[in-house]
Amino acid sequence: xxxxxxxxxxxxxxxxxxxxxxxxxxxxxxxxxxxxxxxxxxxxxxxxxxxxxxxxxxxxxxxxxxxxxxxxxxxxxxxxxxxxxxxxxxxxxxxxxxxxxxxxxxxxxxxxxxxxxxxxxxxxxxxxxxxxxxxxxxxxxxxxxxxxxxxxxxxxxxxxxxxxxxxxxxxxxxxxxxxxxxxxxxxxxxxxxxxxxxxxxxxxxxxxxxxxxxxxxxxxxxxxxxx
Amino acid sequence: xxxxxxxxxxxxxxxxxxxxxxxxxxxxxxxxxxxxxxxxxxxxxxxxxxxxxxxxxxxxxxxxxxxxxxxxxxxxxxxxxxxxxxxxxxxxxxxxxxxxxxxxxxxxxxxxxxxxxxxxxxxxxxxxxxxxxxxxxxxxxxxxxxxxxxxxxxxxxxxxxxxxxxxxxxxxxxxxxxxxxxxxxxxxxxxxxxxxxxxxxxxxxxxxxxxxxxxxxxxxxxxxxxxxxxxxxxxxxxxxxxxxxxxxxxxxxxxxxxxxxxxxxxxxxxxxxxxxxxxxxxxxxxxxxxxxxxxxxxxxxxxxxxxxxxxxxxxxxxxxxxxxxxxxxxxxxxxxxxxxxxxxxxxxxxxxxxxxxxxxxxxxxxxxxxxxxxxxxxxxxxxxxxxxxxxxxxxxxxxxxxxxxxxxxxxxxxxxxxxxxxxxxxxxxxxxxxxxxxxxxxxxxxxxxxxxxxxxxxxxxxxxxxxxxxxxxxxxxxxxxxxxxxxxxxxxxxxxxxxxxxxxxxxxxxxxxxxxxxxxxxxxxxxxxxxxxxxx
Numbered sequence: 214x215x216x217x218x219x220x221x222x223x224x225x226x227x228x229x230x231x232x233x234x235x236x237x238x239x240x241x242x243x244x245x246x247x248x249x250x251x252x253x254x255x256x257x258x259x260x261x262x263x264x265x266x267x268x269x270x271x272x273x274x275x276x277x278x279x280x281x282x283x284x285x286x287x288x289x290x291x292x293x294x295x296x297x298x299x300x301x302x303x304x305x306x307x308x309x310x311x312x313x314x315x316x317x318x319x320x321x322x323x324x325x326x327x328x329x330x331x332x333x334x335x336x337x338x339x340x341x342x343x344x345x346x347x348x349x350x351x352x353x354x355x356x357x358x359x360x361x362x363x364x365x366x367x368x369x370x371x372x373x374x375x376x377x378x379x380x381x382x383x384x385x386x387x388x389x390x391x392x393x394x395x396x397x398x399x400x401x402x403x404x405x406x407x408x409x410x411x412x413x414x415x416x417x418x419x420x421x422x423x424x425x426x427x428x429x430x431x432x433x434x435x436x437x438x439x440x
Numbered sequence: 441x442x443x444x445x446x447x448x449x450x451x452x453x454x455x456x457x458x459x460x461x462x463x464x465x466x467x468x469x470x471x472x473x474x475x476x477x478x479x480x481x482x483x484x485x486x487x488x489x490x491x492x493x494x495x496x497x498x499x500x501x502x503x504x505x506x507x508x509x510x511x512x513x514x515x516x517x518x519x520x521x522x523x524x525x526x527x528x529x530x531x532x533x534x535x536x537x538x539x540x541x542x543x544x545x546x547x548x549x550x551x552x553x554x555x556x557x558x559x560x561x562x563x564x565x566x567x568x569x570x571x572x573x574x575x576x577x578x579x580x581x582x583x584x585x586x587x588x589x590x591x592x593x594x595x596x597x598x599x600x601x602x603x604x605x606x607x608x609x610x611x612x613x614x615x616x617x618x619x620x621x622x623x624x625x626x627x628x629x630x631x632x633x634x635x636x637x638x639x640x641x642x643x644x645x646x647x648x649x650x651x652x653x654x655x656x657x658x659x660x661x662x663x664x665x666x667x668x669x670x671x672x673x674x675x676x677x678x679x680x681x682x683x684x685x686x687x688x689x690x691x692x693x694x695x696x697x698x699x700x701x702x703x704x705x706x707x708x709x710x711x712x713x714x715x716x717x718x719x720x721x722x723x724x725x726x727x728x729x730x731x732x733x734x735x736x737x738x739x740x741x742x743x744x745x746x747x748x749x750x751x752x753x754x755x756x757x758x759x760x761x762x763x764x765x766x767x768x769x770x771x772x773x774x775x776x777x778x779x780x781x782x783x784x785x786x787x788x789x790x791x792x793x794x795x796x797x798x799x800x801x802x803x804x805x806x807x808x809x810x811x812x813x814x815x816x817x818x819x820x821x822x823x824x825x826x827x828x829x830x831x832x833x834x835x836x837x838x839x840x841x842x843x844x845x846x847x848x849x850x851x852x853x854x855x856x857x858x859x860x861x862x863x864x865x866x867x868x869x870x871x872x873x874x875x876x877x878x879x880x881x882x883x884x885x886x887x888x889x890x891x892x893x894x895x896x897x898x899x900x901x902x903x904x905x906x907x908x909x910x911x912x913x914x915x916x917x918x919x920x921x922x923x924x925x926x927x928x929x930x931x932x933x934x935x936x937x938x939x940x941x942x943x944x945x946x947x948x949x950x951x952x953x954x955x956x957x958x959x960x961x962x963x964x965x966x967x968x969x970x971x972x973x974x975x976x
Contacts, residue, residue, distance in 0.1 A: 236770050243973040249679065249701050253566040254734045256774050257855055258657050261563060281858050283770065304669050305624055337854065357626060361652060362850050365661065384665055388624025391662070395626060396633030404580040404614045416587040417611070421603050432595035433471050438583060438645045440784070 220286040237264055237279035237290060250294035255280045260366030263336070266290035276368055278336050298370040298378040303385070310393035312351025319382050322348050324375040331369035331379055337362050341369050341379050348382055356383060357390035442860040443767070447869070450820050453792035454830050454867055461786055462838065466794040474804050481807040481814070484757045484907075489727045494956040495949075497751040506724040507739060507755060511746050513964035514953070515946045516683050517697060517706075524686070524941040527710045531557045531675075532933040534695050534711035536682040536741060539567025540656070540915065541898025542717035543663035544922025545929075546674050549715075552930020556674045557709060558667065559698050561681035561718075561736040561967065565664045568719050568734055568876075568899060569918055572656025573777035573851060574640060575648040576919075577912035578613035581637060584645040586610040593913060596642040596801045597878075597906020600754070605904035608885040609913065609920050616919040617649060625662040627651055638782045640911035641762075642801035648912045653777050653851045656915055680707060681736075681967050684946070685714065685744045685894070688939035693748060693893035695941070699967070712936035713893060713929035716741040717922065720877035720899040723969040726758050729874035730773025740965035741900040745881045747949050750889045753902035754879025759909055762787075762805035764873025766828030768859045773873040776852060778802075778911040780831055780868075783848060784839040788830045788867075789818035795829075803908040806872035813871065820869055828869040837864060876914065878905050887925035893936070897925040 219230040222240060229244040238252060253261030262279035269287030279292060301318035308314035315322050322345070331341035339362055347355035360383035369379040407413065423431060443451060469477065479485050490502045495512055503511065533549045535542045538560030546556045558564065579589040589610040594601050617635075621627060628636040628650050637646045651658035667674055682696035686708070695711040718741030722733025731737070742752060763776040781787070781798040787805075789795055789812050796808035809829050813819030819827035833852075836845050845864045846853055856863045879902035887895045898918040905913065953960065 234769060239971070242971040245972050247968065247970065247972055248735070249562075249968070252735045253562060254571045256571055256732070256734075256771075257858075258571045258654070258851070259563075259566055259734070261566060281771075281855070300665065300668050302669070302671070305666070361626070361658075362654065362854070364657065384661060387626055388662060388665060391621060391624035391626040395621070396629060396631060398580075398621070398627075398629060398633045398635050400582065401578075401580045401614055401618055401621075401635060405618050408586065408611060408614060413586045413611075416585055417590060417607055420587045420590050421607065425599055428591075428594060428599055429471065432591055432599075435588075435591060435595075435644050438639070440639070 220284065222284050223289040225291050226289065231284060233284065235284055237277065237282050237284055238262055240284045241279065251279065251292040257281045258364060260364035261294065263293045263366040263368045264290055265293060276334050276336060278366065293368070293371055296367045296371040298367055298381060300381050305388055305392055308389065310353055310389040314385065314389055315348055315351065315382060318385060319378065321377060322382055325349060325377055326375050328374060330372050330374065334368045334372045336366060336368065337364060339363060344383060345377065345379055348386065353386045353389050354394055356386035360387065443866065444823060447820060450790050451866060454788050454832055457788070457792040458832065458835060461794060462835065464794065466797045468797045469800060469804055477807045477811065478803055481810045482803055483727050483729070483760055486727065490756060494958060495952045496746050497749055498755070502756040504726040504758065506726050507721060507742070509962055510739060510743050510964040510966055512953070512958055513960045513962040515747065515949065516963045517943060517946060519943040519946040522697065522706055522708060522943070524708060524943065526708065528707040529557055529709045531555050531709065531711050533713045533715065533929050534559065534709050535715045535717055536696060537717035537719060537900070538564040538676065539717065539719050539898065540569030540660055540663060540918035541922035541925070542715070543667050544919050545715050545717060545897055545926035546667050547663070548923045548926025549930045550670055550673045552927065554930055554933050557677060557711070558674060559677045559680050559682060559709065561679070563678050564667070564676050565660050566734055566736060567660065568737060569656050569915065570660040571732065571734060571775065572915050573653040573775060574779040574782065575650035575655045575912045576617065576659070576915035577640070577643070577647045577910070578617045578649060578916065579610060579645065579647050580614040580617065580635065581645065581647065584647055586613070588645055589613065589647065592642055592644050593910060594906070596910040597908050599906070601906030602903035604885050605883070608924065609904055609916060612920040613916055616916065616923065620659060620662065620919065623662050623666050625651065625658055638779070639799060640778055640782050641799045641805055642910045648782060650779065653779055653849045659915055659919070681740060682744060683965060683967070684943065685748050686710065686941050686943065687748060687945055689942055690939045691892065692938065693891055694938050710938065710941060712933045712938060713895060715895040715897060715925045715929060716745055716881065716900050717898050718900045722874045726874055729760065730764060731874040732761060732764060732773065732775035733874070736968065738966040738969060739877070740967065741896070742880060743965040745889070745894065745896065748891055748894065748945055750891050750894060751882045752880060753882040754907060755902065757878040757907045758874060759802055759876035759878050760806040760872040761875035762802055762809055762872055763831055763870040765868065766826050766871040767822045767869040769824050770859065771855065772826065774855065775873070775875070776831060776868055776870055777849070780833055780836070780849065780852065783836045783844065785831055785833050785835050788832055790820045791818065801908055801910065809872055822869065826871065828871040830867040831870045832867045833863040834865055834867065876909055878907060878909055885924065886928045887921055888928060895925045895929055897921040
């Protein structure tokens, strides 16, 4: 690292020199920051490290996850570790799996202007505007499917001129879909009943009674279900 | 950031053997071969990596130096640091940790009528649960039974697991899938509702349920959202890790001292029942390994429990996930889900040849990759000097049809795509990465410990996985035992009468350190790893 070229970046307009090979998160730490907010899984799954930045010679505001975006010379950045967009209050079992649920919890869903700022800003490259259109039509299944990769970083809500909380609407839709609309796994419910009825108790008790040696023998000779 | 030319030459060899390999099954290890492989190459067997503990309930037992340093450290507090008559929060149940286990526990404790405080170091949901990709096991198909699942778990754990815990795990598995679905979690299904299930390393039946490759994220965000449905009953305190357990004068755990990371204030929480659900310790970087773990995985709960006298089990074994990213540099150590191999991708060396059955248990698979790189010299060296082997992801679309990788592994496609690597067309370079704490605080199937008032669930607990956890059994562990912990405290909290609060166990701890001749400079728990660059 000692021999590596350092590049200037500006963290909240303060200049630091950091190795060019770093992600924004590691560059913040290299610069001396001990992150408390703004770091979670460090691997692109948790949405803690939403960051906005501009690069040299480009007027556009850019976004990225600090854990997955490389630094660039002259980058000016700030993290948005928190943005107020609280979840609406609801209990899933009191809602119906149609547009009435969305309108009850998030009536502002209809204020969406379809401007597409949310889509432009999503670090997961989800077409947020598109699923918001589905939400306004009450197509819960489509919202659930299209928003599935959402990591709830909140950048869509932070940038929305209509003051929507898109990612909160999306998780409501996904939960409604999972609970009410997804086709039923009959084999799962059957198995739960069988276990409760004690159907497998004997089977398990027998296995638990095996000696170490018998257990090993059973294990290494067990049949493997083909692909 | 795409592959440099010399790596492309090795990829060409992987491509050249692909058609032939599609019809080949590399033989599985025999019991003897597996044992020899582990003893020679698994990091758990590197003697210099560990030492015997000199104090506490596990005195004489071995654990990695990095964990031993924290277990044998001083408290951040003294017994007289705080006025314990000034109580900031009083509750029925305190849950320390806001991941899968803590959230599941909160929901079940609430159902039983308890008022719950859920305190967490970072945000609610910042946890290894969120990062689990591959799936969750449950024996819910006709070809499968809980007993077959039981056998797979024990074989995976080297036949060392606590049988009662394993029984609880496999028995509750279908139930927790049903529960998660009732909360709105979206599992991958056929159009007729049948759960799509595949193999994982060490499974004899296809019982891995998934939610694309965001399985853990889907479970975590669903649980988190459900917890947030009950603000009157469950209070969430974020950015406030527990730094010491409180006891009462009768030797019962009675809550904890939290540290508000943003104000540096201490908070005294008095609780009738306390559940540790603090997860693992990958951020201790055992033996200098990179880790897949989230930022807060520093083993705090183990330290807290150890100081009040709780015994730890299997803390001499850590899980190294066979396939951590080895290239590009920016994502070294990040998890490449086992689902990639579950879908049929093979592992090859620099010459494009297989050297291990792709779905050995993780300990064996990782050891084989280490052997291939370190002993046989058949790894690919990256520009930064790291070694790795190929995980041949393009095979998946050939086996299951075009578009499968994109549909089943969107997180992986995105992760590598950010660095201009298209895993539908090119293989990924991988090397083992520190993934999981196989052991932890010893528990019974109802999540009780040897210390009254103290309960543990999830990765912080030890025993269910023995010396090696199978893929898909950690999401299962956190939900099964999270629920069980919640139910247990839900049955008990009403009968608890607490005496006066005390931190006098810290005096006893100091004495024990002194008697053992230890003068540790370190204070624990660690709370957060220090990644800042030191200029002076």
